[in-house]
Amino acid sequence: AYTMYPAYRKKNDKVNSFAERMQGCFQFSMNGKAPAADSEVLNALTAYAYWLSTGAPVGQALPGRGFDEPMPPKGGYDIARGAKVYTAQCAICHGAKGEGKKVGATQVFPPLWGKDSYNWGAGMHRINTAAGFIQHNMPLGKGETLSDQEAWDVAAFVNSHERPQDPRLLNHDIEATRKKFHEGDGVNLYGVVVDGVLLGQGVQ
Structure with missing residues (x-):
């Protein structure tokens, strides 16, 4: 994901940095308080993500990013x-x-x-x-x-x-x-x- 940012997100209607994207995970998915963008936690996570992305093309979604959604069932969900x-x-x-x-x-x-x-x-x-x-x-x-x-x-x-x-x-x-x-x-x-x-x- 690191090489896909900065990117626009509809969720907050703005272009997000990678740190802002991670802050959203803390706020929404974890229902917590997001660490500051310059905090030790986000700096460590950003450095790790940067290392993981070594050699990855910039701005290109790679296989394995996200999950395909199954087709909605014909009769709807139950x-x-x-x-x-x-x-x-x-x-x-x-x-x-x-x-x-x-x-x-x-x-x-x-x-x-x-x-x-x-x-x-x-x-x-x-x-x-x-x-x-x-x-x-x-x-x-x-x-x-x-x-x-x-x-x-x-x-x-x-x-x-x-x-x-x-x-x-x-x-x-x-x-x-x-x-x-x-x-x-x-x-x-x-x-x-x-x-x-x-x-x-x-x-x-």
């Missing part, structure tokens, strides 16, 4: 069907309630929803994005075993649960935030009512 896939394939590592697994204080499998998961601004909250990642990588050690339908269904199930608020929330207004940041940003359930509950309220 959250209830996804719950069955989750129970059979995912719960053993990620917990029956999406809480993840710890060994002592160490998180060994990440939470997928709830207060400790990625937030509503993370790329993984998009069902299509999650479906691609899941199909290529999950269950652990058995990637490429779920069908397109199963990947979409389980991604929809995971992302039909509440999670931390989108840090870009506009004036405590979910609808305004959906219109500005989520409409047209893949398939997602932010600001959508599912089973009588408005998603996007966030958890802490």
Whole structure:
């Protein structure tokens, strides 16, 4: 990824440096506070990424960057069907309630929803994005075993649960935030009512 930056990102509507891109990972995917661009942490990560990119062409996406998304199923995704896939394939590592697994204080499998998961601004909250990642990588050690339908269904199930608020929330207004940041940003359930509950309220 190092050689692909600086690059424009729709998420924050500006050209991002590599450090800014990593700050976004801390803020959204990890639901944390981003280290300063000149911090020891980001300097170390940038140096490592620079070293990894030795010999890579600048501005050219290389094989293995990102994941192909499975085609949307003809009948659409089904959250209830996804719950069955989750129970059979995912719960053993990620917990029956999406809480993840710890060994002592160490998180060994990440939470997928709830207060400790990625937030509503993370790329993984998009069902299509999650479906691609899941199909290529999950269950652990058995990637490429779920069908397109199963990947979409389980991604929809995971992302039909509440999670931390989108840090870009506009004036405590979910609808305004959906219109500005989520409409047209893949398939997602932010600001959508599912089973009588408005998603996007966030958890802490």
